[in-house]
Amino acid sequence: MQPSLIDRIQQVMALSPESHALEFQGQWYSWAEVGQAMASVQKHLDQAGLAEGDVVGILLRNRPAHVAALMQVLGSRRCVATINPFQSPEKVASDIAGLNLKAVICDRGDLAHPSLLEAAETCGTVVLQMFADQHLHIEPASDNTVPLGSGHHPALPDTCILMLTSGTTGPAKRIKLPYRSFALSLMGTPGHYSSHKETEAIRLKGTPAVLTTPLVHIGGMFAAMAAVTQARPIVILEKFSVAGIRRALTIYQPKLISLPPAALRMILDADTPADELSCLLAIRCGSAPLPPSLQEEFEEKYGVPLLDSYGATEFAGAVAGWTIGDHKQFAKQKRGSVGRAQPGTEIRVVDADTGKQLPPNTVGILEVLSNQIGSNDWTRTTDLAEIDEDGFLYIRGRADDAIIRGGFKILPQDVVAVLRSHDKVKQACVVGIPDHRLGEIPVAAVELNAGCTGIDVDELIAFAKSKLTSYQVPTAIKIVDEMPRTPSMKISKHAVKNLFLEQV
Structure with a gap:
């Protein structure tokens, strides 16, 4: 029987407490140190009276204490409300006021502008601050340690994340991701992209994952939590840079990383030496369309397969994607496809007006049936797509675009x-x-x-x-x-x- 997300986090934390867990700007923090930071989060949320299902806002930056806070809130079956730290301080304050939460966790630097604390005080919200030096710290940001007032955000006992969408086509919004969907998506990831399934007992991995995408979005959060559930250390890049990824590849020699197309273009434009990418078996791509011309140029120079994928926040992960096996067999014939349906997922294309399923190689509205959603109903996306006779999916735009x-x-x-x-x-x-x-x-x-x-x-x-x-x-x-x-x-x-x- 597959362990729950909470059980898996606890298993990983107990494997080898003194081993490396998180690296940031050259400094490693052990699993024991991560565990201490998690215990601090638990203590302060308990003292504030937050129970299972209560919603905790986190201003998520790509930093080690933030990963620890995320792990603990999820591991205690509370719900994470992601708050975008890249907004202006006034918008962050407005977000906090609109959510009306019992507790918010943020970086100490986020408190430099008084608007955040002012919004929290107005709403009666407890604020915890995070920072890292030689150790990870999570502590109260003010004397107020118990939520004041009433009318706070209601508990969401079956929801692990109030996920902020990317805001690519309009103002960002939040959707509810159930624990079940997120856990199923995480536990099913390794076998689809690798050439074999991991069937052995959970063990600590020697090669770290490299986190390049923002934790505040589903791609970054999924990547971080997938590494944790696989018992894999994480090298954290605060934001993508060519210098940062070259350093990580040179020192740690990972076999698989995830990069958006814009990062691939930056690597090419910097004329990065091909031997620095020779450790890679593949690169996962997503979050934006991968132009076929970019894929051809990159793969010709570096010889590293680009495994494009398609997903949506609503599905807590990928819906379709390329495998290494499919890439070896179909890469040239199916250029421009985002791959085939993930295990446990079905896809179809329907007429927008009638809902009738369309034949292969016909453009229509994409619908998805996934066991990650916990429903037997097809979910209609806003994407225009076609599926060929071999099951390869091609995204042709957004219906609302x-x-x-x-x-x-x-x-x-x-x-x-x-x-x-x-x-x-x-x-x-x-x-x-x-x-x-x-x-x-x-x-x-x-x-x-x-x-x-x-x-x-x-x-x-x-x-x-x-x-x-x-x-x-x-x-x-x-x-x-x-x-x-x-x-x-x-x-x-x-x-x-x-x-x-x-x-x-």
């Missing part, structure tokens, strides 16, 4: 593909903005390749006109120094849209 211009439907990814085919364009993003006559019109932000000059907006529009149907051509293009991105390194379509709306 489609731009309707005077009755004509425009798929932004079609316009992006044309703009990116220009030899001076590095990246492009196409969004729709309101228009009083046509309802909606397409606009584009474009980032040029390094050192490119002598190109202007008129030339880009003329290029688009030569390749696209007239109604697909963006009505306006902005050349930006750098694409606005979310903390998980996705292009923020919401921010791109605001570049044009601010002028209206």
Whole structure:
């Protein structure tokens, strides 16, 4: 019988307490030190009267004390409400006030601005602060150790995370992730991506995982907790950098890491020596579309398979993905696919209006049936997709991304593909903005390749006109120094849209 998430965390903590658990900026913290930090979280939450199911806000940064706090809140069957620390202090304060929690855990540096403590005091919220020196510290940030007032967020006994979505297509929102879904997703991960299943008893791994994606988003949180449940130490990068990943690869020689496409491009642009990636058997990709041209360039230079995947916060992990075996057999024929359905998951494409299942190689709305959801019903996504005769999934855009211009439907990814085919364009993003006559019109932000000059907006529009149907051509293009991105390194379509709306 598979252990519960709580049981697995306890098993891992007891394996070898003095062994390395978390590395940050060159310093290792042992499992025993992580356990002490977790015990401190437990003590202070107990003293504040928080029981199982109570919701605890955490401003999650990629730092070791934050991983310990996350492990303890989940391990005590309380619910984590993720709070984005990359917002302005005023927005963080507004988030805390809106959640009205009994307790919030944050980095000591987050308290430099008084608005957080002021919001917590107004709501009667206990605040714990985290920091690390030679040891990990989690302690009260004020004299108030018991929640005051009433009307705090209700307990959610079956929910492990109130997960903040990425905010790629609009303002971020929270959804409930059940304990069962999250645990099933975690425990099922290793066998799908590796060439064999791990059937042996749980044991401490010698090679660490490398955490490059933000803990505050599902990708980073999933990666960290997957490493813990696999009894694997974690090297924590506060944020992705080429220097940071080169250091981790050189010192620790991991066989598998996860990187978004933007990070792959940064590694290529830095002309990173191929021998520094020779330890890798594969790289998992996700969080944003992987352009086939980028995949081809990267794999040709480094010889490392890129295993693309597709998932959503609602499913607590990946829905589909490439395996090493599939990559060996189908990589060239199925370029552009995000792989096949994960074990325990079924996928289909249906007509948006009738709900009727569509035949292979037909674009429609993607639906998912997963044992991680705990429901026998198909869940409709907002993604346009097609599935070929071999079960490989191709994402063709988002249904809610489609731009309707005077009755004509425009798929932004079609316009992006044309703009990116220009030899001076590095990246492009196409969004729709309101228009009083046509309802909606397409606009584009474009980032040029390094050192490119002598190109202007008129030339880009003329290029688009030569390749696209007239109604697909963006009505306006902005050349930006750098694409606005979310903390998980996705292009923020919401921010791109605001570049044009601010002028209206």
